[in-house]
Amino acid sequence: MQKILVARPIFPDVVERLKQYFEVDWNQGEALSAAELAARLADKDGALTAGEPIGAAAIASAPRLRVVSNMAVGFNNFDMAAFNAANVLGTNTPDVLNESTADFGWALMMAAARRVTESEHWLRAGKWQKWAYDSFLGTDIYGSTLGVIGMGRIGQALARRARGFNMRVMYHNRSRVSPQIEAELNAEYASKEHLLRTADHVVLVLPYTAENHHTIGAAEFALMKPSATLTNIARGGIVDDAALAVALRAKRIGAAGLDVFEGEPSVHPDLLTVSNVVLTPHIASATEATRRAMANLAADNLIAALGEGPQAGNPPNPINPEVLGKARS
Structure with a gap:
C-alpha cells in the first residue's frame, strides 16, 4: 500500500x-x-x-x-x-466553507461595530451599575457602506448578506468581477483608496501572497473613517498587526475584528491590551x-x-x- x-x-x-x-x-x-x-x-x-x-x-x-x-x-x-x-x-x-466563513465574518464585523465583547468583559467585571445613554455607543450596520477587499467566493457571500441590511456594497479586487455578478450583488468596483475612505465597515477576504503582505497598514488606517471597522477573516500578514494596534489605541479607526494574525497562534501583544478589538482563534470555518x-x-x-x-x-x-x-x- x-x-x-x-x-x-x-x-x-x-x-x-x-x-x-x-x-x-x-x-x-x-x-x-x-x-x-x-x-x-x-x-x-x-x-x-x-x-x-x-x-x-x-x-x-x-x-x-x-x-x-x-x-x-x-x-x-x-x-x-x-x-x-x-x-x-x-x-x-x-x-x-464559503457560507460558514461569511457567516462568521458577518458576526465578527457586527461584534466589533456594536462593541459586543468589550461590553461583555465590562459586565463580567461587575462594572454595570446602571443604564446610561452613552454606554458603549457603537456603529450601525444597517444602511451603512460595506467595503469588501477580495471579491472571491467568500467576498461574494458577504455581499449577498449585505442586501438584507440595506447596505451599499463597494469592493476592490485585483480584477473586476463580471458585470452580471456586480449587478446580482449590487456591488460597485472602487480603488482600494476610495473604498477605504468611503466604507463604514471594511472586510478582508483576499488570499495571502508576498504582494498582499501588509495590504492594510498605517497609511491605509490614515485613510479610513474614525468610526470605521476592519474585519480580517482572510490570512495573517495581510494586516500590519502592530500598526493596527496603534490605530485602535489612538482611535484612528473605531474597532476591529480579527480571526487571523501574523505569526499565529502567537498574537501581537499590543492587540491584547486594546479594548476595541474582537479576537478569535482562526475559527471562521468552525462548524x-x-x-x-x-x-x-x-x-x-x-x-x-x-x-x-x-x-x-x-x-x-x-x-x-x-x-x-x-x-x-
Missing part, C-alpha cells in the same frame, strides 16, 4: 476512510516541527496537511512524495515553485458540518491524486493541475 502522512488531528472517521486505501501515519499530537515533518514525510507518497509549511527542503527529503492535500482554501503554506519543480501536486478545499466537509474533500483529493477510489487520477481541486500525470522529479 502507498503511504501517507496525516499531519495533524482530524476526524477519526476520515482517517478510517484513508486507511481503506493507504498505510496511514497519523500525527495525533502537537504540531510537528519542520524537522519532525520532514522526517515523517521521508517515505510517504502523499500527505494531508492543514497549514503545515511544505517547501523545497521538505519535498527534497521525501523523494516519493507526489501530492499534498491541504485542508484549507488558502495554500500560502505551500511553496508552489518547489511543488512545480518536483512535479508534486497540491490540492485545497474551496467552496465547502462541525463545514470542518467535516473540508476534511472529507481533502481526503477525496488525496485518494484521487494517488490513483485510488472512484475519482482515481482526477482529484477535485488541484492547485497546479499541469503536474498531473508527470513523474516525480
